[in-house]
Amino acid sequence: MRLLITGGLGLLGKEIARVFDRSTGIRTTDVEEWDVTDPAACRREVDGFRPDVVIHCAAYTAVDRAESDVALANRLNVEGTRNVARACRERGALMVTFGTDYIFDGTSSRPYREEDAANPLSVYGKTKWAAEEALREVGGDHLLVRTQWMFGPAGKNFIRTILEKARRGETLRVASDQVGCPTFSGDLADAVRNLLGARARGTVHFSSEGETSWFDLARYVLDRCGLPAALLSPARTRDLPYPAPRPAYGVLSKEKYRLITGISPRPWEEAVAEYLERIAPERGMR
Ligand SMILES: NC(=O)c1ccc[n+]([C@@H]2O[C@H](COP(=O)([O-])OP(=O)(O)OC[C@H]3O[C@@H](n4cnc5c(N)ncnc54)[C@H](OP(=O)(O)O)[C@@H]3O)[C@@H](O)[C@H]2O)c1
Numbered sequence: 013m014r015l016l017i018t019g020g021l022g023l024l025g026k027e028i029a030r031v032f033d034r035s036t037g038i039r040t041t042d043v044e045e046w047d048v049t050d051p052a053a054c055r056r057e058v059d060g061f062r063p064d065v066v067i068h069c070a071a072y073t074a075v076d077r078a079e080s081d082v083a084l085a086n087r088l089n090v091e092g093t094r095n096v097a098r099a100c101r102e103r104g105a106l107m108v109t110f111g112t113d114y115i116f117d118g119t120s121s122r123p124y125r126e127e128d129a130a131n132p133l134s135v136y137g138k139t140k141w142a143a144e145e146a147l148r149e150v151g152g153d154h155l156l157v158r159t160q161w162m163f164g165p166a167g168k169n170f171i172r173t174i175l176e177k178a179r180r181g182e183t184l185r186v187a188s189d190q191v192g193c194p195t196f197s198g199d200l201a202d203a204v205r206n207l208l209g210a211r212a213r214g215t216v217h218f219s220s221e222g223e224t225s226w227f228d229l230a231r232y233v234l235d236r237c238g239l240p241a242a243l244l245s246p247a248r249t250r251d252l253p254y255p256a257p258r259p260a261y262g263v264l265s266k267e268k269y270r271l272i273t274g275i276s277p278r279p280w281e282e283a284v285a286e287y288l289e290r291i292a293p294e295r296g297m298r
Pocket residue numbers: 018019020021022023024025042043046047048049069070071072073088109110111112113140158159160161162163167
């Protein structure tokens with residue numbers, strides 16, 4: 013299988029590259045090699061490498077900044093996705109890309125299923141929904157994996173930020189009224205491999221199993237790392253200084269993933285514990 017990756021230096025792209033490393037032919041790119049907002053560059057890359065599968069990880073992911081950076085968020089998420097989708101369709105390549113729970117408004121009383129109605133609250137959520145619609149409109153062979161609350165070794169994430177602040181003795185006010193489920197980037201990369209192995213197409217949700225609030229996630233992290241819980245206090249989202257509105261409840265149903273692959277995601281606690289073990293050396297724990 014010849015595999016071409018966009019956004020390969022990002023949180024997910026790095027893990028995708030690692031998990032598929034032993035594929036017969038793999039090319040990992042980031043904005044320096046392939047700017048996905050440039051349609052000609054998209055054609056050139058896909059025509060040149062002739063992949064069977066393009067895994068499109070490049071995206072505008074700064075949720076709060078997007079509120080005041082609408083044009084760039086749209087260009088990267090919507091036009092970028094459309095450009096890659098068109099190049100894939102022209103070449104007959106399968107396109108794999110990623111969506112978010114932020115396309116939902118958070119009013120559901122049960123985990124969101126793939127076919128549930130979208131109603132994004134934020135600019136980021138709107139651009140990701142428009143990207144999904146562009147992908148379906150182009151109409152090529154595709155797999156869209158929606159995920160949420162990602163963390164992993166590459167780059168910044170909530171867990172790393174909490175640890176850094178706690179180590180500096182900063183007090184932490186964390187939202188206790190947003191519920192979702194953390195997702196280890198390595199688990200998501202494995203899930204993509206499992207879905208490709210099962211020849212999945214269309215939209216599939218993936219995260220860890222279980223649910224938590226950001227506050228309870230932070231508490232779990234501090235507890236596992238032996239840091240004082242007294243630094244932490246629960247806050248309501250509306251009292252926090254974040255410009256982007258977020259769904260109060262965004263848990264994704266993994267039923268379809270389980271049916272397709274026969275595999276159950278692991279509980280989020282297990283995934284977070286493994287991540288903390290992995291980053292223990294950089295935390296000065298070993
Ligand atoms: N992170 C999450 O919690 C989360 C949750 C749900 C869904 N998702 C989705 O999962 C996918 C991967 O997210 P991620 O967190 O891995 O993103 P990320 O860490 O922000 O990585 C995106 C990568 O794309 C690169 N990029 C920026 N502009 C580009 C361009 N014009 N052309 C090509 N590459 C460009 C970025 O480079 P620079 O860093 O230099 O800009 C970065 O390396 C996205 O579709 C995202 O919406 C993420």
